[in-house]
Amino acid sequence: MTKHPPHRPQRTAHRLYPLKTALAALTVSLLSGCASVYLVDNQVQSFARWTDTAAPATTPAGVPQAPQTYRFERLPSQGAGPGAAGQDALENLARVALAKVGWTPHDTPTAAQWTVQVSAGTLRLPRAPWDDPWDEHWGGFGFPRHGLAITASGHIIGSPLLMRMDMPYYKREVSLVVRHAASARVVYESRAAHEGRWNSMPGLWGAMLDAALRDFPTPPDGVRQVNIEVAR
Numbered sequence: 001m002t003k004h005p006p007h008r009p010q011r012t013a014h015r016l017y018p019l020k021t022a023l024a025a026l027t028v029s030l031l032s033g034c035a036s037v038y039l040v041d042n043q044v045q046s047f048a049r050w051t052d053t054a055a056p057a058t059t060p061a062g063v064p065q066a067p068q069t070y071r072f073e074r075l076p077s078q079g080a081g082p083g084a085a086g087q088d089a090l091e092n093l094a095r096v097a098l099a100k101v102g103w104t105p106h107d108t109p110t111a112a113q114w115t116v117q118v119s120a121g122t123l124r125l126p127r128a129p130w131d132d133p134w135d136e137h138w139g140g141f142g143f144p145r146h147g148l149a150i151t152a153s154g155h156i157i158g159s160p161l162l163m164r165m166d167m168p169y170y171k172r173e174v175s176l177v178v179r180h181a182a183s184a185r186v187v188y189e190s191r192a193a194h195e196g197r198w199n200s201m202p203g204l205w206g207a208m209l210d211a212a213l214r215d216f217p218t219p220p221d222g223v224r225q226v227n228i229e230v231a232r
Contacts, residue, residue, distance in 0.1 A: 036231065036232060037229045037230060037231055037232065038198065038229070038230055038232060039227055039228070039229055039230075040194055040196075040198070040204055040207040040208065040211070040227070040228045040229075040230055041194065041196075041225060041226075041227045042192040042193060042194050042207075042208055042211035042212075042225065042226045042227070042228065043192070043193045043194075043223055043224075043225060044190065044191065044192045044193075044211050044212060044214060044223070044224055044225070044226045045190070045191055045222070045223045045224070046188070046189065046190035046191075046212070046215065046216075046219035047188070047189045047190070047219075048063075048187070048188050048217060048218060048219060049186070049187055049188075050062060050063045050064065050187050050188070050217065051063075052185065063217055063218060064113075064114075064217065066101060066102025066103065067102045067103070067104065068102065068103045068104075068113065068114060069103070069104055069105065069106035069112050069113065069114070070098070070103055070104075070105060070106065070112050070113070070114040070115060070116045070178070071105060071106055071109035071110075071112040071114075071115055071116070071181070072091050072094075072105070072115070072116055072117070072118070073115040073116065073117045073179070074087060074117070075117070075119075078119070089202075090118055090119075090120055090174075090205065091118060093202060093205050093206045093209055094116065094118040094176065094209050096206060096209075097206065097209035097210050097212075097213050098116065098213065100210065100213070101213055101216045101217075103116075112181055113180070113181055113182070114178055114179065114180065114181055114187075115178070115179045115181050116176060116177070116178055116179075117176070117177040117179070118174070118175070118176050118177075118209075119174070119175050120172070120173065120174045120175075120205065120208075121172070121173050122170055122171070122172050122200065123170070123171040123172075124168055124169075124170055125168065125169040125170070125171065126166050126168060126169075127166040127167065127168070127169055128167070128169040128197070129169070131166065131167075131169075167197055168197065169195070169196070169197055170195065170196060170197070170198070170200075171193070171194075171195050172193070172194050172195070172200075172204075172205075172208065173191060173192065173193045173194075173208075174191070174192050174205065174208045174209055174212055175189070175190065175191045175192075175212070176188070176189070176190050176191075176209070176212050176213065177189050188216070188217060190212040190213065190216070190219065191212060192208045192209070192211040192212035192226070194208055194211075203230040203231070204230065206230075207228035207230050208228075210228050211226040211228055214226045
């Protein structure tokens, strides 16, 4: 009598398809959720001096309440040459940030009660301060410093060709200076500093300007951390 092997149900692809689809959808959802925003952490310090009893009578009498109007004021280096285009872009971002606190450009600039001077700077470093350029074991992306190579036969051997690949690190700062137009007296100053590996982009600079204007026009004393989330 011929013995037949026990019947085993065939595992068809369509029975696994819903599970694969669900896992793929979950993966995409998690990845998109993680990549939807990035955090710009800033160290901010602001100074306000809206009133000054020793100042001339043309100075403001108290903390201004929104809405207010202003005009931008530039340094000579910001008004001509290669820096002019970058200053245009920076002031456009500052205009958006100032609008959030109720300040808008005056239709007639010479009639504005306030002037705003905005500046920004970037220091590009070859690597983060905590990265060790002489690490004997691991490179910037987690590879051994002396490298690994895979031969045609599939063997892994040490190789001096795969060297450390450093990732640039940036130190950035923006500053806003507000003056009373009639007296040219500085009434508000704020700086925001950010360090990280993010590339330069409008959202990053806009977040730093938002941070510099946090708690405007009456900021707290001392240095404070202001975190801003930016959509990718």
